[in-house]
Amino acid sequence: MTYCVALKLDEGLVFLSDTRTNAGVDDVSRYKKMFTWDVPGERVIVLMTAGNLSITQGVITRLNMALEAASEDGEVENLLNVPDLFRAAQVTGRLMRDLVGKHGEAIEKEGASSGASIILGGQIKGQPPRLFLIYSAGNFIECGEDTPFLQIGEIKYGKPILDRTIRRESSLDEGVRTVLVSMDSSVRSNLSVGPPFDLAVLKTGAFQMGVQRRVEDSDPTFRSISDGWSAALSRAVNDLPRTDDWFGGSLESE
């Protein structure tokens, strides 16, 4: 499995991915699932992958091959010359559809899943930041205003915290802390999601990689967020309205 989450806030985009892949619980490895491209001052693109690793690696390899080919023949379409991020999502989706079409049946025959999904986002000069979720079939959706986040992989454990706290107006720092909590909840409940994590933050209008950092499980800031969160939740439960009135006080300890 995998867990990747991206936020689209007014102040910018936040991306976080784990690094665990597995083919059964007895075959666990560490693979990077976040990939970035930029032309500082002009555009910056971040891509995160989940699902069948052979499919998603195939997509990344072909995206990079197009970049190389373009260095010899400027006409070759690639992530650094597409006119907008919508086209970047189309190109990426088409590659994924082609690869699933080519290999999907053979993969499924072996009892594995050929499913994969990709989050792609960034900003190109003169345009607003955009964020997409691309499916195996090559189709995609764009992150809207009502739900300012996208998730792929093992999304359920980490979703309630996003549902409750993330709004477009949330600050980038608040966003970073929230995705770390969301990731930590997923790691605690699903062995197939694991550290270290890759974090990227793109400030709106910067047109370059803002922050890019590998967060180790032992990182003191991450540890204090993880531990602090458990303590904060216990306090929060304690601060909730009591339910005694339902029971005539019968729940009080004797």
Next chain:
Amino acid sequence: MTYCVALKLDEGLVFLSDTRTNAGVDDVSRYKKMFTWDVPGERVIVLMTAGNLSITQGVITRLNMALEAASEDGEVENLLNVPDLFRAAQVTGRLMRDLVGKHGEAIEKEGASSGASIILGGQIKGQPPRLFLIYSAGNFIECGEDTPFLQIGEIKYGKPILDRTIRRESSLDEGVRTVLVSMDSSVRSNLSVGPPFDLAVLKTGAFQMGVQRRVEDSDPTFRSISDGWSAALSRAVNDLPRTDDWFGGSLESE
């Protein structure tokens, strides 16, 4: 889908179930999934069901038929005369296995799932409280000390809060508030989990139904817990250690 959760705390057992069932998103109904039996002062048993409704209703009907039969012939084994809750789990599991064996293939042929699961718990005089999770195959596990809760149905959204806050030593009131938050998180993320909810609380050593209540979505206490939780989470994120040191303060708003 469904969501049911039960806690095994030192002070007692807490049970909470939703009431939504569905066969596709266009066929949604309300069914009770919590069933109780008691002989006040001697034993009390609570059972919650998830999965294929025809299977779980079949189990409940047969458990009640055994009770009726026993009123004519005291020898018939039933929930009110089994010597311990382990045997109650065995009897219930055997009924489920028999029903799945009888109808499972035909159900699956129609494209539906015959899977089901049951949480059964309670206390019999002279014995400690016990809590079991029973699977379709009739096998079961008992709730232990390290993880003092069991869940069935759509378990993922509501699990992180349990992982972080529930310990054996938690009070019953804390337990009730936590399962309500856990349920509320599931309802927000999965349409197939829905109100009203059935709540039961058994105090250790009481040997009778302690609290039993249907909690409507409009219940003011439930509403204040749901709203209070969102506010508390936002505050909790705000109180977490800041991540600025990773970025040289570059995440500050300008």
